[in-house]
Amino acid sequence: MNSRSWFRLKQNAPKLSMLAYMVLFFIFLLGPILIVVAISFTETEYVAFPPKGFSLRWYERFFEYDAFVDSFIVSVELAIATAVLGVGLGVPAALAVTRGHVPYANTIMTFLLSPLSMPLIVMGFALLFYLSALGFGVSFLSLLIAHTVISLPYVVRTVAGVYRGISPDFEESAAVLGANRLQIFWNITLPMIKPGIFAGMLFAMLISIDNLPISFFFGSADTNTLPVVMLSYLEHQFDPSIAAASCIQLIVAVIGLFIVERIYGLDAMTPAT
Amino acid sequence: MSRSKRWIQGSIVGSAMLFSGAGTVSAEEITVTSFGGIWETAITNCFAAEYEKRTGRKANVTIGSPAQWMSQIEANPDNPPIDVIVSTQSQTVAAGEGGLISRAGPNEIPNLADVDPLFIDAVDGWGGCFDFGSFVIAYNKDTVKNPPKSLKEFMDRTIAGDWVASFPSITYAIMPDIIWSFAELYGGSADNVDPAFEIFKKIKASGNAIAWASVTDFLNQMSTGDADIGMYWDGRAYSFIDKGNDWMGVITPTDKAYMSCVAMNKSKGAPDAAWEYLNIVFEPGPQSCFSDYLNYGVTNQKVQYSEKMKNRVTWPKDLRAPSTATSRKIAENAADWIERWNKEIGL
Numbered sequence: 001m002n003s004r005s006w007f008r009l010k011q012n013a014p015k016l017s018m019l020a021y022m023v024l025f026f027i028f029l030l031g032p033i034l035i036v037v038a039i040s041f042t043e044t045e046y047v048a049f050p051p052k053g054f055s056l057r058w059y060e061r062f063f064e065y066d067a068f069v070d071s072f073i074v075s076v077e078l079a080i081a082t083a084v085l086g087v088g089l090g091v092p093a094a095l096a097v098t099r100g101h102v103p104y105a106n107t108i109m110t111f112l113l114s115p116l117s118m119p120l121i122v123m124g125f126a127l128l129f130y131l132s133a134l135g136f137g138v139s140f141l142s143l144l145i146a147h148t149v150i151s152l153p154y155v156v157r158t159v160a161g162v163y164r165g166i167s168p169d170f171e172e173s174a175a176v177l178g179a180n181r182l183q184i185f186w187n188i189t190l191p192m193i194k195p196g197i198f199a200g201m202l203f204a205m206l207i208s209i210d211n212l213p214i215s216f217f218f219g220s221a222d223t224n225t226l227p228v229v230m231l232s233y234l235e236h237q238f239d240p241s242i243a244a245a246s247c248i249q250l251i252v253a254v255i256g257l258f259i260v261e262r263i264y265g266l267d268a269m270t271p272a273t
Numbered sequence: 274m275s276r277s278k279r280w281i282q283g284s285i286v287g288s289a290m291l292f293s294g295a296g297t298v299s300a301e302e303i304t305v306t307s308f309g310g311i312w313e314t315a316i317t318n319c320f321a322a323e324y325e326k327r328t329g330r331k332a333n334v335t336i337g338s339p340a341q342w343m344s345q346i347e348a349n350p351d352n353p354p355i356d357v358i359v360s361t362q363s364q365t366v367a368a369g370e371g372g373l374i375s376r377a378g379p380n381e382i383p384n385l386a387d388v389d390p391l392f393i394d395a396v397d398g399w400g401g402c403f404d405f406g407s408f409v410i411a412y413n414k415d416t417v418k419n420p421p422k423s424l425k426e427f428m429d430r431t432i433a434g435d436w437v438a439s440f441p442s443i444t445y446a447i448m449p450d451i452i453w454s455f456a457e458l459y460g461g462s463a464d465n466v467d468p469a470f471e472i473f474k475k476i477k478a479s480g481n482a483i484a485w486a487s488v489t490d491f492l493n494q495m496s497t498g499d500a501d502i503g504m505y506w507d508g509r510a511y512s513f514i515d516k517g518n519d520w521m522g523v524i525t526p527t528d529k530a531y532m533s534c535v536a537m538n539k540s541k542g543a544p545d546a547a548w549e550y551l552n553i554v555f556e557p558g559p560q561s562c563f564s565d566y567l568n569y570g571v572t573n574q575k576v577q578y579s580e581k582m583k584n585r586v587t588w589p590k591d592l593r594a595p596s597t598a599t600s601r602k603i604a605e606n607a608a609d610w611i612e613r614w615n616k617e618i619g620l
Contacts, residue, residue, distance in 0.1 A: 045516045046492050067313060067336055125344060132348035217344055220354055221304060221335040229309055232336045237310025238489040 033250065040243035047240055058244035068245055071229040075209050076252065078140070078225060082147040082208040083201040089148065090155030091197060095189070098160045099168065109160070113153045120150065120213035128217040143218040143225075147208045154207060155200030162196030163189075198264050206253060302331040303546050305357040309336045311512075315566035316359075319559045324550045332550060339364045346373050346540045356543035357550055362395050362402070363600060365536040369399035374538040377401075381539075381548050384555035384573060389589050392572040395534050397597040402534030403554050406569050407587035408451065410524040411510040412436075412502040413495055417522075420502070424458055424526040427502070428472055432479045439494050439503030440476070442484035443614045447533060449607035450600075451504075452614070454531040454593050463595070463602035466610060473618050484620045495521065508569035511585050515568070525587050532592035534572070 009016075035049055043053030062068050093112055097105045115123065124146065131142040170192070174184045212227040219228045226249060234242045303324075307316040313336055321332040335342075339360035346353045360368060368374045377400040379386040385393065385401050392402040410427055412420045417436055421427040431438040441448055452469045459468035476482045483500055485491040492513055494500040507530075510523045537554050539547040553559050560571035565579050570586040578586060595603060614620075 044496075045513075045518075046496065047489055048493055048496065067309065128344055129348045137349055137352065138345050138354040216337075216341050219335065219337045219341055220345075221333040224336055228341075229336055232309030232338055234309075235338070236308045236312050238487070 036243050036246050037250075039240055040247045042240050042243075045239060047238060047243065051240075058240040059248075061239075061241040062244045062248060065241070067224070067229050067233075068226070068241075071224045071226045072245075072248065074140075074223060075226040075249075078143060078147060079205040079208040081144050082151050083204040085144065085148045086151040086155045086204040087197055087201055090152050090200060091159050091193070093152075094156045094159035094196075095163060095193075097156075098163045109156070112156045115150050116153045120211070121216075123150065124214040124217040127214070138218055138220045138223065140223050143215065143223050146214045146218060147211065148204075150211065150214060151204035151207050154203035155197075158200040158203065159193055159196040162193050162199075166192050195264065198260060202256065202260055205256060209249065209252065302333060303356040303544065303550060304333045304335055304354060305547075305550060306342055306355055306359045307334050307336055308338070308359065311566055315563045319562035319566065320550065320554050323553050323559050327553070328546070328549060330546060339368075342540075343368055343371075343373055346542075347371075350542060353540045353542045355540050356547040357537060357554075358540055359535060359537050362534060362536065363604060365396040365399050365538060366597060366600070368538070369397065373541060374399060375541050375543075377538060377548075377551070382551045382555055384552050384557075387557075387575050388555060388572045389574050391532075391589050391592070391594055392534055394596060395594060396536045400536055400538035400551070401555065402536045402572055403560065404563060404567065404569050404571050405532050405534035405592070406506045406508050407525070407530035407532050407592055408454075408504050409507045409510065409530050409587065410502060410526060411491075411495070411505040412522050412524065413498075413500075414520050414522045416498075416501045420522060420524050422524065422526070423528040424455075424530075425528055427526070428476065431481050431502075432475050434479065434481050436501035437481050437483060437499070438476075439483050439485050439491055439500035440473075440620060441504065442486045442620065443611055443618075444486050448614075449603050449610050450533070450595065451531060452610050453595060453599065453603050457593065458528060463599045463606070466606075470613065470617055473614075473620065477618050477620050482620060507585065507587055508567050511568035523585075525591060527591075529591055529593040530587050532587070532594040534594075 038051050039047055039049055040058055041054050041056070042048065042051030043055040043057070044051070090112075093108075096102050097109045097112070102108065127142075127146045127149065128138075131145060132138070136142040136145070166189075170188050171184050174188050179187070210227065211225070212231060215225040215228050216231075219225070226245065230242055230245055305316070305321060307313040313334060317334050321334050324330070324332045335355070339358065342355045342358050343360070343364070346355055346358070358368070358374060365374070369376065375381070376398065377385065378398070382400065388401045388403075392405065395402050410421060410424070421430055427438070430436070441451060445451075452466055453463050455469035455472060456462060456466040459472055461468035483494065485494060485503070488506070488509055491500070491503055491505050492509075495503070496518075507523060507525070510521065514521050514523070537551060539551060555573055557573045557576045560573050560576050561578060561582075564571045564576070564582050564586075568582070568585060570582075570588075
């Protein structure tokens with residue numbers, strides 16, 4: 001290697017190191033997912049990597065087994081309902097705490113975010129007893145309340161983050177020009193916090209669809225979610241249909257992200273914008 | 274509290290209950306439980322379908338695990354969401370002593386009278402086990418031409434280097450029971466497990482042993498050739514063979530195989546219809562059907578096994594099962610044994 005090449009290499013070293021780091025980072029993140037995807041197409045009866053042959057039989061098995069399909073439908077319905085309820089409760093709370101001049105705003109915000117710091121298994125157990133004592137029992141509504149509790153911090157945090165980044169001048173100007181509170185919210189605030197609402201809904205859906213520790217305690221013939229059924233299935237019949245079920249769940253998340261990207265753009269969903 | 278506040282609170286709870294579906298299961302229906310996968314298929318087709326055919330009432334099968342169901346019953350003692358619960362031996366005894374399930378005998382479940390007492394004692398009289406599995410020796414017919422007939426021969430020839438053997442790892446849930454069963458095999462007991470540790474020290478020192486952490490691990494090890502032989506559940510081994518892996522063979526050891534069983538019982542507060550369902554669960558015909566699905570033995574002594582199962586079932590006389598008292602000792606000592614295993618064996 002001549003001195004010129006050596007100099008060029010030395011000059012590009014930080015860039016190359018960063019590139020290598022990024023490649024390793026993505027392999028670390030995506031490797032396990034790619035392995036699961038590959039296993040879902042195996043021909044063999046057992047989970048093994050590298051997979052042998054190519055087959056769609058485990059996807060067929062997913063759709064043949066009623067418990068998988070029924071619980072998948074419950075998971076999707078629950079994720080959507082959680083996102084809607086989370087936004088319904090989280091957005092007013094975030095707006096009030098951020099700029100509503102409510103007393104103890106910081107304390108209330110900490111309380112709203114507190115589900116993040118609780119082990120979910122403890123939360124699930126506690127909510128089961130609490131909601132049962134209230135008469136809700138093991139039902140879809142109980143499951144929805146429980147999922148909303150754990151999703152709420154994500155909605156509140158993202159909406160509050162976006163709202164804080166917006167200058168109060170816009171709302172004040174509208175008020176000076178004679179707009180009432182509802183008009184200010186509908187025409188000024190809501191369009192500006194939309195990225196936060198979308199991001200919060202997306203987080204709420206993903207948290208809900210992936211949740212096991214909470215759903216575990218509220219599972220019944222009508223309310224079992226896909227992760228609960230997958231856990232019970234793999235304990236007693238660990239075949240590659242579990243990989244196929246994981247991929248289908250993954251596809252739902254990717255489709256969700258794709259729709260959000262097409263409607264709003266993922267870049268726009270950060271508080272910085 | 275003001276009238277309006279009470280009205281609002283009442284309306285919220287009332288509407289919530291309306292939408293929640295809490296308490297909407299018809300009194301004609303019962304909710305029964307099952308593990309997932311092939312278990313659910315067998316329970317639905319052999320027990321629930323039979324119950325529905327005979328009574329005209331619906332049996333909803335819910336999938337999950339005993340810890341989940343027991344929490345749900347404990348949280349709703351007056352109106353349990355589960356009527357019939359499937360659970361392991363230790364969980365059944367714990368649930369009985371915790372007041373979650375009903376004590377059951379032939380008065381409540383007439384078919385229990387025909388169940389081998391071994392499977393009643395296994396749950397200390399809290400109903401009975403309806404199916405059982407035994408830990409047998411599974412081997413690769415291509416690499417092990419002369420398989421061992423007993424556990425002692427299996428251990429000796431593993432030490433001698435005749436093959437690479439796979440044993441359950443200490444992380445596997447029933448390993449303390451396995452330690453006890455080897456202690457008894459070599460002259461010890463639940464109070465003296467030294468003989469088990471001595472033999473496993475020799476196994477470890479031979480370098481001819483590997484461990485499986487999950488039931489799938491073992492099948493992978495056998496398929497890839499990492500292991501030639503090992504200890505495994507009979508039903509799972511036969512199911513694997515039935516899926517076209519006829520290179521695998523199964524030996525029921527002549528010096529008794531460790532047995533673990535699964536019980537079914539009525540949760541306290543469940544309707545009497547649950548007894549009718551349980552009586553079907555312990556009836557010979559439905560049990561034979563269940564056995565065909567899972568390749569495991571069932572507990573009614575009058576069961577007529579299918580041709581396939583006749584040669585596969587480990588008969589009760591060939592089983593090594595801990596009594597309830599022994600099971601309690603195993604549970605009490607499990608943490609110490611695991612720690613000792615990690616220090617002395619590490620397999």
